[in-house]
Amino acid sequence: MDVVSPELNxxxxxxxMDTEAIEDVPxxxxxxxxxxxxxxxxxxxxxxxxxxxxxEHLSLFSDAxxxxxxxxxxxxxxxxxxxxxxxxxxxxxxxxxxxxxHLNFKSVLTATTTATKTTDSVSVTDCTVSTIGLxxxxxxxxxxxxxxxxxxxxxASSQATEAAKSAxxxxxxxxHEGQKLLVTAIGKPGQPIVLQLPHxxxxxxxxxxxxxxKSQAPQFKVVTIGGRSELxxxxxSPGNQVTTLQAQQLKAVQIAKKTPVSSTAPIKFIIxxxxxxxxxxxxxxxxxxxxxxxxxxxxxxxxQRTITLTETHNTSLQSIPGKKIAISPxxxxxxxxxxxxxxxxxxxxxxxxxTIIPLAHQPNVQQIQVPGSRFHYVRLVxxxxxxxxxxxxxxxxxxxxxxxxxxxxxxxxxxxxxxVQAQTMKQVAPKPLxxxxxxxxxxxxQQRLIMPATPLPQIQPNFTNLPPGTVLAPAPGGGNVxxxxxxxxxxxxxxxxxFVTLASTGFTAAPGIQTQARLPLNGLSTAETxxxxxxxxxxxxxxxxxxxxxxxxNGEFCNNCNCNNCFNNLEHETERLKAIKTCLDRNxxxxxxxxxxxxxxxxxxxxxxxxxxxxxGCLKNYCECYEAKIMCSSICKCNGCKNFEESPExxxxxxxADAAEVRVQQQTAAKTKLSSQIxxxxxxxxxxxxxxxxxxxxxxxxxxxxxxTCECLLEQAKKAEQTHxxxxxxxxxxxxxxxxxxxxxxxxxxxxxxxxASINC
DNA sequence: GAGTTTGAAACT
DNA sequence: CAGTTTCAAACTC
Numbered sequence: 001m002d003v004v005s006p007e008l009n010x011x012x013x014x015x016x017m018d019t020e021a022i023e024d025v026p027x028x029x030x031x032x033x034x035x036x037x038x039x040x041x042x043x044x045x046x047x048x049x050x051x052x053x054x055x056e057h058l059s060l061f062s063d064a065x066x067x068x069x070x071x072x073x074x075x076x077x078x079x080x081x082x083x084x085x086x087x088x089x090x091x092x093x094x095x096x097x098x099x100x101x102h103l104n105f106k107s108v109l110t111a112t113t114t115a116t117k118t119t120d121s122v123s124v125t126d127c128t129v130s131t132i133g134l135x136x137x138x139x140x141x142x143x144x145x146x147x148x149x150x151x152x153x154x155x156a157s158s159q160a161t162e163a164a165k166s167a168x169x170x171x172x173x174x175x176h177e178g179q180k181l182l183v184t185a186i187g188k189p190g191q192p193i194v195l196q197l198p199h200x201x202x203x204x205x206x207x208x209x210x211x212x213x214k215s216q217a218p219q220f221k222v223v224t225i226g227g228r229s230e231l232x233x234x235x236x237s238p239g240n241q242v243t244t245l246q247a248q249q250l251k252a253v254q255i256a257k258k259t260p261v262s263s264t265a266p267i268k269f270i271i272x273x274x275x276x277x278x279x280x281x282x283x284x285x286x287x288x289x290x291x292x293x294x295x296x297x298x299x300x301x302x303x304q305r306t307i308t309l310t311e312t313h314n315t316s317l318q319s320i321p322g323k324k325i326a327i328s329p330x331x332x333x334x335x336x337x338x339x340x341x342x343x344x345x346x347x348x349x350x351x352x353x354x355t356i357i358p359l360a361h362q363p364n365v366q367q368i369q370v371p372g373s374r375f376h377y378v379r380l381v382x383x384x385x386x387x388x389x390x391x392x393x394x395x396x397x398x399x400x401x402x403x404x405x406x407x408x409x410x411x412x413x414x415x416x417x418x419x420v421q422a423q424t425m426k427q428v429a430p431k432p433l434x435x436x437x438x439x440x441x442x443x444x445x446q447q448r449l450i451m452p453a454t455p456l457p458q459i460q461p462n463f464t465n466l467p468p469g470t471v472l473a474p475a476p477g478g479g480n481v482x483x484x485x486x487x488x489x490x491x492x493x494x495x496x497x498x499f500v501t502l503a504s505t506g507f508t509a510a511p512g513i514q515t516q517a518r519l520p521l522n523g524l525s526t527a528e529t530x531x532x533x534x535x536x537x538x539x540x541x542x543x544x545x546x547x548x549x550x551x552x553x554n555g556e557f558c559n560n561c562n563c564n565n566c567f568n569n570l571e572h573e574t575e576r577l578k579a580i581k582t583c584l585d586r587n588x589x590x591x592x593x594x595x596x597x598x599x600x601x602x603x604x605x606x607x608x609x610x611x612x613x614x615x616x617g618c619l620k621n622y623c624e625c626y627e628a629k630i631m632c633s634s635i636c637k638c639n640g641c642k643n644f645e646e647s648p649e650x651x652x653x654x655x656x657a658d659a660a661e662v663r664v665q666q667q668t669a670a671k672t673k674l675s676s677q678i679x680x681x682x683x684x685x686x687x688x689x690x691x692x693x694x695x696x697x698x699x700x701x702x703x704x705x706x707x708x709t710c711e712c713l714l715e716q717a718k719k720a721e722q723t724h725x726x727x728x729x730x731x732x733x734x735x736x737x738x739x740x741x742x743x744x745x746x747x748x749x750x751x752x753x754x755x756x757a758s759i760n761c
Numbered sequence: 762g763a764g765t766t767t768g769a770a771a772c773t
Numbered sequence: 774c775a776g777t778t779t780c781a782a783a784c785t786c
Contacts (some may be wrong), residue, residue: 549780
């Protein structure tokens with residue numbers, strides 16, 4: 001189910017989500033069953049956001065103030081249907097056939113009504129919320145008038161009722177827990193709720209499958225009717241129009257794919273999906289949310305807050321008091337998806353990055369990206385439960401979806417996070433959590449993701465300024481929960497490098513699968529971070545565990561380096577963590593970028609500490625300012641600095657450097673072009689001269705011939721340069737020469753062939 | 762490639 | 774905080 005499309009996500013009002021409400025989400029019930037899409041594999045997790053998968057644990061939150069307004073949360077789809085819940089009337093739950101999928105729930109504030117027909121969940125397969133499709137309702141359909149809780153349940157569950165009650169007045173919850181669809185109105189008493197799933201009617205009777213993302217752009221509307229006296233029409237076919245009886249002022253906001261959305265009211269939605277509610281630790285304060293998107297709000301009152309739509313299974317989430325934790329979703333177009341989970345910790349003024357991690361069906365690995373940190377924090381969660389519905393346990397090969405670029409909104413900055421194409425991964429039994437690492441191996445790329453799960457030295461995280469390398473403390477009571485500190489580049493390194501092997505023994509629980517998305521790093525785009533060449537270090541004495549080592553200082557593991565006795569790797573994660581801690585003790589800013597934004601009036605970029613050069617004049621790469629191609633600033637303590645704006649030495653140097661760079665570029669371009677032309681000529685001439693029997697002509701292009709040819713070409717190039725010929729003319733001359741060379745080669749080949757033929761004759 | 766220079770990091 | 778040492782990169786030959 002595409003709750004919010006990426007395009008739309010960027011258009012969503014920041015106020016649409018409230019992370020605070022996350023903590024108010026009732027925890028999913030342990031016995032909740034996983035409802036899967038009809039079209040989904042048994043092993044697949046209905047994580048699609050484009051496709052109407054669903055069976056979600058759907059939770060809508062709204063703060064009290066926002067209940068005055070009504071919103072419609074809509075995702076476009078080929079089949080629209082209407083699911084409306086309104087107060088003030090009896091509850092005839094009318095669910096038509098698939099061709100006329102119109103759900104109309106009218107709540108009664110005073111009674112519990114048994115519906116005659118409904119669904120286990122609202123199916124998106126055909127105007128649904130869940131993928132199960134329309135089914136007979138054999139169970140009571142209850143409505144709690146006190147807090148506008150509407151419970152659809154085959155078996156009237158007190159648990160659901162309690163969960164609904166626990167939601168209380170503040171949050172608005174539409175919750176599907178296994179067989180239950182719990183709708184809780186969080187608004188004021190008497191305020192109707194309309195859940196609308198408009199039906200386009202364009203394809204009546206056509207049942208869509210969850211796997212068809214294109215054809216299923218389900219419109220899903222959730223409309224809460226506030227206390228105002230305005231009702232706006234909700235989209236949908238006339239026959240499927242939502243019925244709202246007491247809507248006074250209804251503000252319908254359609255959130256549809258490629259549909260601009262405007263909203264001003266501070267209503268906030270969190271849509272929650274629960275696949276497996278097991279394993280939620282008592283400390284869990286973040287409710288599972290549906291696979292969807294990251295919605296971020298940034299208001300003047302509150303710091304950056306990130307609302308995330310994602311999916312959790314039996315995973316505990318890190319709770320940080322006073323901080324907002326958002327679980328990032330990933331738009332997953334394919335039905336064979338892996339859940340994506342991300343934890344972003346906000347609260348600092350700096351840029352925030354969210355780590356999107358397609359997770360296994362049983363994600364016992366969580367990744368936390370801390371703003372300002374170049375490290376990814378991976379939390380390993382003990383998989384204590386068996387696979388949920390239909391998910392085979394044990395090592396398995398699962399295909400992971402190709403993730404689409406998604407828009408992540410981080411406060412005022414919205415970033416498009418390119419998610420690399422996930423790869424089919426083969427899950428390898430990870431290590432016991434008491435041992436050193438967890439191993440995840442991919443079959444396609446032979447990669448292993450190793451994350452130590454050992455309770456590491458307890459370094460208390462500072463989430464407002466968590467330095468890289470900080471180890472997240474295990475969750476209270478979670479003895480088997482550990483955190484590994486993984487550099488941001490770790491992902492890339494692992495993807496690039498072959499095996500990183502650690503001994504792995506008996507991890508009996510269902511292992512987690514993790515793929516990682518390439519993420520923006522320190523404001524750099526993915527391409528910048530991944531394509532940026534990093535010099536291999538040559539450390540010999542520091543074990544690459546001191547800031548002398550550039551790899552370590554950059555928060556990277558050593559990879560393809562020339563270092564000796566390197567400890568900057570996963571095999572020495574413990575030592576590495578200690579070293580990180582030591583560095584941070586010494587300087588909490590040790591891992592922060594040295595080049596930051598300068599004061600007002602100064603250059604945009606400047607060294608955070610300034611240089612201390614004595615002899616280089618700050619015009620050599622010894623100087624960190626010069627190396628970063630920035631000028632020295634007032635905070636530098638350098639002597640004889642020549643690295644300032646008006647410095648003639650600097651200008652000369654820069655001019656020379658520019659000239660050299662241009663020259664290199666031109667040479668490279670010329671080489672490439674010439675090489676291409678040569679290849680092209682060879683390709684074209686080969687068939688002509690290769691006709692007939694005998695040796696193919698290109699076999700005559702021996703190394704010696706090649707060198708001679710190149711010398712000829714270079715000679716022509718030199719001549720052209722000396723005579724100051726234009727580039728076009730130079731190229732012409734060179735090509736001409738190349739043609740001559742080729743002719744000589746062909747002639748020689750022909751001669752040889754003739755000689756050979758005469759000999760044979 | 763070896764040796765030197767340099768300045769940041771680490772240490773006292 | 775200042776002085777010294779260590780270290781690895783930058784640079785020179």
